[in-house]
Amino acid sequence: MTTQTSTVTLHPRAADVQAQLSALLERRRAGYSLEAPFYLSEEIFKADMEYVFGRHWIFVAVAPQVAEPGDFITVDVGQDSILIVRDDDMNIKAFHNVCRHRGSRLCDEHQGSLGNIVCPYHQWTYDLEGKLIHADHMGDTFLREQHSLHKVHLRNLEGLLFICLADEPPQDFEEVAARMRPYLAPHKLNECKVAAQVELIEEGNWKLTMENNRECYHCVGNHPELTISLYEHGFGAQPGPQNAEGIARFEQIVKDSHARWEAMGLPSARIEELDTRVTGFRTQRLPMDRAGESQTMNTEVACKKLLSDQFTEKSLGGLSFWTQPNSWHHFMSDHVVSFSVIPLSAGRTMVRTTWCVHKDAVEGVDYDVANLTAVWNATNDQDRRLVEFSHAGAASKAYEPGPYSPFTESLVEAFCTWYVDRMRAGVSGGR
Template sequence: MPTQPITLQPNPNAAAGTSTAALRELLERRRAGYSLEAPFYLSDEIFQADMALIFGRHWIFVAVAPQVPEAGDYITVDVGHDSILIVRDDDMQVQAFHNVCRHRGSRLCEAHQGSLGNIVCPYHQWTYDLTGQLIHADHMGESFDRRSHGLKPVHLRNLEGLLFICLADEPPQDFDQLAERMRPYMAPHRLNECKVAAQVDLIEQSNWKLTMENNRECYHCVGNHPELTISLFEHGFGYQPGPQNAEGLARFEGIVRESHARWEAMGLPSAEIETLDSMVSGFRTQRLPLDRAGQSQTMSTEVACKKLLADFPDKALGGLSFWTQPNSWHHFMSDHVVSFSVIPVGPGRTLVRTTWCVHRDAVEGVDYTVENLTRVWNATNDQDRRLVEESQIGVASRAYEPGPYSPYTEGLVEKFCAWYVDRLRAGVSTLR
């Protein structure tokens, strides 16, 4: 029988004081190792809880620092009802503010990306500098205190070129631990010294959790991702061990050990770190070899950009993968970095933003072409869009019930769902 919808307060800003008994019941009866019940993917009320308690309280990945390369460069990011302005100030530091004028609430910057000298409200021309301080406001009287009307800041962390924000008053403190462990892995790729070669936005008609679950496994890769699997070792997808694949698995494990030893000797950390369901700011990383030429996630598996990100002694550095809860994944190679940000738009509508970065001195048409750089992931993203949209249709059926995850190929899906359920429980426990 179909699961009955639950009733929650639809406004995330008024979540406190809401009756959450039905949501608590759904969370408590979640069966480990199985997909979530239908309301988690369909309910507008649970979507609002996700925005308030997951995206409103955790560190979320929203951009790369090369999107704002010069002083005055800015981008805007919408997270639910909140518009966030990210700008590089005159001291070349990246700042984040609520994109809201302190006068009467007008949105300050409408465009997704641009450049400015000061931040000027289009309504009444209140003017802020790039640190968010109010520097000009006509007709407000001699007693008006500009110092108490600066832009409201948003917590921002620049992790080796990846920009994370947190909308909570008190963000999770364990991001410092994440950053300390990840910097040695990411720093050699010098993302802060890159430029954006391409960015593509894709809207998926599905719930954001289906997008994330799909990313966390490659059970579906064979038969669905012909472009991506050119560069991936088949036995890296996850297999149920057995006599028929013992030799292949052993060979792949040997390639991983040999590659890790070679890369570690170059000063490139490669070993797996796994905290996806054991930290509030859950993450995972590992550098894995790529198949064939082993250089990059391209159709030829050779580098897409002739100018490498750093003075690497070898082009074949495999792919350093970095996953974060709740909304991102990234692949660092010798020649480029590709990052993915997942932002919920509605219960059945999700933005997937993909950004490709190359060395800032690389010349398009000489060192790389955008088509070659983006071909694999443009194709893969569109294939994944189709898969998750079909899943969204399926979970809405009265025949849907939570199905079991493969312990061999879907372990990271279970970790995502376990993290999500745990964090939603923690958030619900703070509501009256």
């Protein structure tokens, strides 16, 4: 058996790191998991933050988190803290959470509400559009207009908030947005409210978190709560006599469901672009088993008030939307659940899960938070353990890249292909 171990030293020169990373990228074997250094090396983690999280559109929040003027959230991406705030004109803006005076962090809390943005150090004060409006003792020649907060690129895709830290963000996001709006708009996420949010720390590399999400090969036996609403052959199966009847039945259910939903104005067809563009994405609306209404323990809606008055039935399937490098989302008739993956170190990752319901839904009357969150709280904790098992295994001298199933792990391969392509572009100085 040939094993691969990290050769990245504790304090390598930048040129040495680049050379080692380039070699690892070039010898990546298609259809196999990545070599151990991609999961373990802090130097490669730094490259991930520069070439992936520093240059691409990152999903960070949902618009209902900043529902009213002055509402804000902060998001840390590597060394950068980002302040997202809704201004008085109801526009959502993003800024570096750094005072233009001497660099103090402006807002230290994850979320809250404010009238103006006031630096806690010397009370420099900015309005909600980032303009400096007050700075004592700076003299008559000081020009406030030259000291506005540094802006961060932000896009609101039907209630999903994406930021890009690059000076020039990938331009293909506008095309992705145009293609996705018809799918997402009927669920009216912009008009929802946050019913619950949970942050989970996984002691594993962020790529293992994403790889685990991109397949359901592991679901049977690991996710008893989630699989209640999943059709057995809905997450892949090897064709053959033993599966032929089940696959054919599932494909017919999908075909019939798509026809019904499309007639209702709900786009449902699969779009597969995870590894074919800079802003990789995938979507599809799929039926759910049993009552087929929502991802709950009994597969019935968790919220009595549906997301739109246009929804005339509860069984609208689950619209899934994946984006590279760090998110997945499930849109149902009664609620939306979104997942944002934020790397913390080579061996530590934060998964933030947010559940949204209709803004007029009343807790304890229309929905129960425990019921709403039960499936994914259980599933996230189960996935945490699996990611941690994988990270521990990658550290073993016996670890070597293993083959992906072509029937159940094709989306894992798509993620790794996208990642390797984007890292190669970063190392080579391309885009």
